[in-house]
Amino acid sequence: MIGYNRMCLTSDNNNSGVIPVKSANLPHRVAAAAALCVSLLLAPVSQAQEIPLERSFCVFDPVGANGPLFAITKTFQPVALKEGIKLNLRAYTDEKVAAEDFKAGQCDAVLLTGTRAREFNKFTGSLEAMGAVPGEEEMRLLYNTLSQPKARELLIDGPYEVAGVFPGGAVYLHTRDRAIDSVEKLQGKRIATLDFDSASVRMVRHVGASVVGSNSANFAGKFNNGSVDLAYAPAVAYTPLELYKGVTPNGGVFKYALAYMNFQVIIHRDRFPDAAGQMVRDQSIKRIDEAYKIIAQAEAEIPDDVWMHLPQEDTAEYDKMLRNVHLSLLEDGVYDERAIRLMKAIRCRVDGARSECAS
Numbered sequence: 001m002i003g004y005n006r007m008c009l010t011s012d013n014n015n016s017g018v019i020p021v022k023s024a025n026l027p028h029r030v031a032a033a034a035a036l037c038v039s040l041l042l043a044p045v046s047q048a049q050e051i052p053l054e055r056s057f058c059v060f061d062p063v064g065a066n067g068p069l070f071a072i073t074k075t076f077q078p079v080a081l082k083e084g085i086k087l088n089l090r091a092y093t094d095e096k097v098a099a100e101d102f103k104a105g106q107c108d109a110v111l112l113t114g115t116r117a118r119e120f121n122k123f124t125g126s127l128e129a130m131g132a133v134p135g136e137e138e139m140r141l142l143y144n145t146l147s148q149p150k151a152r153e154l155l156i157d158g159p160y161e162v163a164g165v166f167p168g169g170a171v172y173l174h175t176r177d178r179a180i181d182s183v184e185k186l187q188g189k190r191i192a193t194l195d196f197d198s199a200s201v202r203m204v205r206h207v208g209a210s211v212v213g214s215n216s217a218n219f220a221g222k223f224n225n226g227s228v229d230l231a232y233a234p235a236v237a238y239t240p241l242e243l244y245k246g247v248t249p250n251g252g253v254f255k256y257a258l259a260y261m262n263f264q265v266i267i268h269r270d271r272f273p274d275a276a277g278q279m280v281r282d283q284s285i286k287r288i289d290e291a292y293k294i295i296a297q298a299e300a301e302i303p304d305d306v307w308m309h310l311p312q313e314d315t316a317e318y319d320k321m322l323r324n325v326h327l328s329l330l331e332d333g334v335y336d337e338r339a340i341r342l343m344k345a346i347r348c349r350v351d352g353a354r355s356e357c358a359s
Contacts, residue, residue, distance in 0.1 A: 052081060052086035054088060055108045055271065056109070057110070058102055059110070060111060093217060094215070094217055095113065095215075096116070096196070096215065098112065099116055103119075105268070108271045109267040109268070110265070111263055113216075113262070113263060114165075114262040114264055115199070120157060120160045120162075121162050121266070122157070123154045123336040123339050124165060124264055127262055127339060128171075128259050128262060129199065129259065129326040129339070129343070130259045131258070131321075132260075132326055132339075132340065132344075133257075133260040133347075134257060134319075134347060134350075135257065138260075138347055141346045141350070143284075143285060145346070146281070147281045147284065147285040149278055154338065154339075156269070160266050161266070161269045162266055163265045163267050163276060164265040164283075166263045167288070168234050168236060168295070169234040169235050169299070170234060170235070170257035170259075171257065171258045172254055173256070174230060174232065175247075175253075176226065176246050177251055180229065180230065186207045186230070187208035188209065189210065189229040190209070190210045190228040191229065192222045192223055192231040193211045193213065193214060194214060194216070194219070195214065195215070196215070198332075199325075199326070199335075202325060206321070214228075214231075219233075220233070220243055223243060223246040224243065224245040224246040232258055234298075235295065235301075252306050253306050253307055254308050255308065256310050258322065265280060320355075323356065
């Protein structure tokens with residue numbers, strides 16, 4: 001559902017969409033996430049050879065060309081070269097540009113949010129469906145299922161293959177005013193909404209709120225300066241994008257998962273060995289605990305008094321509302337039916353007492 005600024009590891013002669021940004025001191029956990037993703041991509045394609053294989057990889061950086069994520073990525077150039085791969089690096093600050101350059105063939109692989117990845121694979125692009133994955137236990141089961149070799153056919157769509165899916169954490173609603181504490185009070189409120197995501201637009205309109213078209217680069221600024229009343233984002237965005245500026249002093253963060261964000265590594269199949277995708281998935285599932293540690297640390301950094309908790313009796317109603325929305329999107333062809341069925345099966349495996357599991 002949500003993403004931030006992006007960077008792309010492309011050849012030096014690619015001049016599209018690059019925006020230099022001043023350096024910022026981001027938490028170590030964000031840099032660790034970048035290091036994890038890059039190392040996973042290097043694992044499957046490394047082959048000892050006399051002539052280095054030139055490959056590029058598009059991935060996000062919340063800051064840009066001078067940011068710490070790009071700096072971390074540079075450290076992998078000599079590592080990759082030893083494995084026979086020459087990495088050409090360049091930073092992008094817009095996920096849309098990274099996706100367009102990947103589609104145009106200017107990048108060999110790309111790291112995108114699940115929502116943006118939908119244009120390359122409808123199945124994996126449905127994994128961020130609202131209310132479809134209630135928590136970490138369900139998400140771990142989902143990742144384990146998709147890492148199996150027999151799941152590969154679901155991960156291939158034409159020339160593209162989803163080589164890996166990584167957790168980004170639960171997506172929470174951030175508000176500038178704690179008085180907005182119910183669905184009824186959302187009516188008429190301005191919500192920063194990813195305008196390219198039909199699911200998010202549908203949800204905002206469903207609750208009677210006002211859609212304020214935004215993108216991954218400007219939603220945080222709109223929330224922080226008061227141009228909108230609410231925004232949604234995972235905990236890993238709270239500190240790097242300074243969402244605490246919008247939350248302080250009268251706001252809060254609802255401790256209720258609207259969806260579960262993920263990042264996906266997508267590759268041009270004809271530019272990598274046939275086994276590359278499965279090797280990335282094998283590596284990623286072995287290191288998934290590292291990703292969850294990053295998420296846990298990010299959530300722990302949000303002060304206790306900032307969290308807002310829904311009354312227990314309201315949770316079931318919220319679950320039902322989100323389910324109705326994602327089912328309507330399924331009917332409209334936005335989501336992949338196979339993905340929706342799989343996530344329902346996983347929800348019922350974890351909690352068979354859910355009302356939906358009776359049918």
